[in-house]
Amino acid sequence: MVKRTKLSAVFQARCPQCREGKLFISKAYNLRKFLLMKKVCDTCGARFEKEPRFYDGSMYISYAMSVGLFLMSALVINYTIENANENTYLIAIISEVILLYPLMYRYSRVLFLYSFGGLKYTPKQNN
Structure with missing residues (x-):
C-alpha cells in the first residue's frame, strides 16, 4: 500500500x-474507452x-481549463x-484541443469529484 498525498491522488x-x-x-x-468511468x-x-x-x-471546470489553455496559447x-x-x-x-481533450475531460471529472463528491479521505478503509 502506497501512501499518496491528495495532489498525487488527483494527478493519478x-x-x-x-x-x-x-x-x-x-x-x-485509449480513444475507444477514455470516456468510461468506474461506478464504484x-x-x-x-x-x-x-x-x-x-x-x-x-463541464464548467473543463470550460475554465479550455479558456486558460487558449489564453496561454494566444x-x-x-x-x-x-x-x-x-x-x-x-x-x-x-490542435491543442484535439490533443488534450482526453486529459481535460478526465481531470475536469476528477476535480469535480474531489470538490463536490462528498467523499473524505479515510485511510483506515484500506485495511
Missing part, C-alpha cells in the same frame, strides 16, 4: 476516499456517481511569433 485519478482505486477503466489515450471503487467500494448526471457540473504565440495571423492562432488552438 485515484479514489478520493481511499486514494488507491482507479477512477477510470482505461488509459487516457475497487478498493473501498465508494460510489463515484452520487446521482444521475452528477458530472454535468464538470500569449505564447503573440510574444514568440512576429506578425502572426488568425490562422496561426486557429491551428494552434484546434
Whole structure:
C-alpha cells in the first residue's frame, strides 16, 4: 500500500476516499474507452456517481481549463511569433484541443469529484 498525498491522488485519478482505486477503466489515450468511468471503487467500494448526471457540473471546470489553455496559447504565440495571423492562432488552438481533450475531460471529472463528491479521505478503509 502506497501512501499518496491528495495532489498525487488527483494527478493519478485515484479514489478520493481511499486514494488507491482507479477512477477510470482505461488509459487516457485509449480513444475507444477514455470516456468510461468506474461506478464504484475497487478498493473501498465508494460510489463515484452520487446521482444521475452528477458530472454535468464538470463541464464548467473543463470550460475554465479550455479558456486558460487558449489564453496561454494566444500569449505564447503573440510574444514568440512576429506578425502572426488568425490562422496561426486557429491551428494552434484546434490542435491543442484535439490533443488534450482526453486529459481535460478526465481531470475536469476528477476535480469535480474531489470538490463536490462528498467523499473524505479515510485511510483506515484500506485495511
